[in-house]
Amino acid sequence: MQMFKRLLLVVALVILSSGCAKQPVQDLEDTRSAVSAAYAAGAAQYAPGEFQLANSALQAAELQVKNGQYRKASRTLELAQRYSTEALKLTAEIKQQQAAEQKRLADEARLREQEKQKRLQKEAERKKQLEKKHKKPKSKKPVAIVEKKATTKVEPELLDKVQVRSGENLATIAARKDVYGDALLWPLLYKANRDQIKDPKEIFVGQTLIIPRDKSRDEVEASRQEARDLGLFELAD
Numbered sequence: 001m002q003m004f005k006r007l008l009l010v011v012a013l014v015i016l017s018s019g020c021a022k023q024p025v026q027d028l029e030d031t032r033s034a035v036s037a038a039y040a041a042g043a044a045q046y047a048p049g050e051f052q053l054a055n056s057a058l059q060a061a062e063l064q065v066k067n068g069q070y071r072k073a074s075r076t077l078e079l080a081q082r083y084s085t086e087a088l089k090l091t092a093e094i095k096q097q098q099a100a101e102q103k104r105l106a107d108e109a110r111l112r113e114q115e116k117q118k119r120l121q122k123e124a125e126r127k128k129q130l131e132k133k134h135k136k137p138k139s140k141k142p143v144a145i146v147e148k149k150a151t152t153k154v155e156p157e158l159l160d161k162v163q164v165r166s167g168e169n170l171a172t173i174a175a176r177k178d179v180y181g182d183a184l185l186w187p188l189l190y191k192a193n194r195d196q197i198k199d200p201k202e203i204f205v206g207q208t209l210i211i212p213r214d215k216s217r218d219e220v221e222a223s224r225q226e227a228r229d230l231g232l233f234e235l236a237d
Contacts, residue, residue, distance in 0.1 A: 024074045028065060031058055031077045034084035043087035046094040054083035164207040170200055171233035179211055184224040186233065188212055200232055 035051075035058050038044075043051040057080030064073035156178045164173070170186035173179055180188070190200045192212045197203060215223075227233075 023070050027077045031080045034081050038084045038087040041088055041091050043091045047087040047090035050083050050087035050090055054080050054087055160211055162209050162211055164203050164205055166205050184227040187223040187226045
């Protein structure tokens with residue numbers, strides 16, 4: 001009879017113990033879902049420390065459930081869920097920071113491109129203005145050439161030597177625009193070429209006469225006066 005009472009006491013204790021610590025089936029499933037969600041969100045990459053703790057706690061809780069340590073397993077599952085939540089939160093924050101950084105870099109790149117386009121546009125406008133500025137003198141160039149040619153015709157190049165042509169004398173040669181342009185200066189020709197001119201009134205076709213260009217103003221005026229005084233040529237008057 002006493003042995004039967006003891007057996008009843010043991011059964012009661014077992015029943016009581018089972019009733020106080022139930023197997024945490026739902027908590028285990030919830031924790032598995034939380035750890036899976038953290039993994040799917042990228043916690044293994046963005047929050048590896050927190051995710052590893054959550055996964056390790058889950059594995060420990062599964063072993064505790066298998067060994068019948070339900071109360072201990074419940075506490076471990078709570079720990080696994082807490083680390084899963086922290087891993088998810090940290091992952092979201094890091095992703096948000098990365099997105100903000102990417103946006104900042106994209107904005108900076110866009111601004112740099114805009115500045116580049118503005119700079120290129122300004123350079124193109126400046127180049128266009130310079131091209132217009134350089135084109136203006138070109139339009140006037142033909143006029144300048146015409147004017148130069150006209151001036152050349154009016155003022156021919158002065159000669160240092162002249163060859164006597166048919167019908168010429170010292171006065172007509174001195175009167176030529178490419179010689180002196182003044183018939184009264186024939187004495188200058190005569191004195192510079194006395195080695196081949198014996199008589200001022202006798203020169204010959206084909207003779208090459210030197211034209212002196214180094215005379216002073218006084219010498220020029222003296223030559224004019226001499227020509228007037230001699231009166232050898234009608235053009236000298």
